[in-house]
Amino acid sequence: MTEGDIFKDMGVIPVRRMNRSGRPSPHLSLSFDSHLFSIDTSRSPKGRRQPDAYLITHAHSDHYGKSAMLSADAIATMETARALRIRHERRYEGRTVSAGGSIQVDDLEVAAYSTGHTIGSVAFGWETDSGVRVLVTGDIKNYENLPRCDLLVTEANYGDPWDPACRFEDDIVGFGDAVESGATFGAYAFGKAQRAVSLIRALGCRETVGMDDKSLALTKELLPGYGPFTPMEENGSDLNVVSPWELSRVKSQRKYVLTGRSDLPFPQIRLSDHLDFKGLMRMVEKTSPDAALIYHPEGSRANMMAHHLRELGMASISVSEIKDFF
Ligand SMILES: [Zn+2]
Known part of the structure; x- marks a missing residue:
């Protein structure tokens, strides 16, 4: 069975929005049953297909809350909403959920699980009509609160098994x-x-x-x-x-x-907001999915982690391998 088949089999199709310049907008959306959920994306322009929820995992700018926060269909924690408001000096127009709680999107219950990456950062989880458990993690420091799932949509900031910088x-x-x-x-x-x-x-x-x-x-x-x-x-x-x-x-x-990626002329103390590669693999083990989609950051680390999971026998693709656009 190919990677594409397993997503079809699960009834959850990853899709991306093509922007005007013919390139995919970050990050992705998931189409399932009658729903379309957009994940850590900017808003769909008027006249384009609109999702029924913009899930904002946390308030870092590379997760596009600055744009999605202006939609009434945005979902984030109260802390993330507050952080977005202060950072961007805009009103948060969406709805809030608490970490450990859940929120309804039409007939669907979406649960939020703390990930310890920033104050207010959460993973989102829900079950499709056919009982497929989807978990979207955003960035993660602590995977202890994450539940088991069938489809894991996750990050790979330190996901390259061959890069020594990914182990710390x-x-x-x-x-x-x-x-x-x-x-x-x-x-x-x-x-x-x-x-x-x-x-x-x-x-x-x-x-x-x-x-x-x-x-x-x-x-x-x-x-x-x-x-x-x-x-x-x-x-x-x-x-x-x-x-x-x-x-x-x-x-x-x-x-x-206190950053691992600095060229400033001061000594570093390593204090990461992320799991390293070993931590990511333990997180995959704990959540125990049948398939994985590695969505952030787009590029070589996501590709390498998807490749590594395939070598371990798990159906897995990176966001760059998504073939369907809207
Ligand atoms: Zn982040």
Whole structure:
């Protein structure tokens, strides 16, 4: 049986929208029963086929909530809606669901499962009329809350089994040492900054954390009980979490960046928002699907992970291999 056949067999057809320049828009939609669900996509232009739901897994810009948030058919968690509102200074027009809860789309119940990638990030799961369990994960740090499924639609940020950069451990000890001696951490304002602040508090540090405006606004809103915080210019302590490009503005003896993909002239401490390759494989094992569709980020890592799963005997394609367009 080919990969295409198994999707047909399950009655869930992955489709993509072709944009005006003749290229596929990100990411994909799933057509099943009478439904069309769009996943981490921008909105369909007027006059084109409209989905019955835009599922927004989290508020990172490469998941296109900035556009989808303007649709009444958007579905995201309250935290994701809040983060989108602050980041893009627009109203969130969709509906919200809580992590661990569910929401109706017509006659269908769609459940949301926390993935620990950002505050408010979730996977979405539902069952089709013929009993096929679909799970769309978005980006994942923690797969413990994910249920078993038949069709897994998932990420491959670190999905290349042959790339050594896809295997890593978080350096919690290094981070703890730096927090103890007082340091300024460069972290993206949404996601990494809140991960850093939660860890600082989990390590038992109660000191005031200095932050730049955007990081401060997002962290105050998304982690209200995790203060004290203060604007970085007014911080009396040596502990700061700021956007990577603000690092040069902070007077501090010790500066670090908390990203694995930085070319900034500061030492790195590895604190990832993602599962590494081993973690992704454990997640696949736990969710135990019959077929997989690797959808983010489009490109070689998704292709390599789909290829690897095929070699293990699982029907699997990457988003680039989707043949149907609308
Ligand atoms: Zn993300």
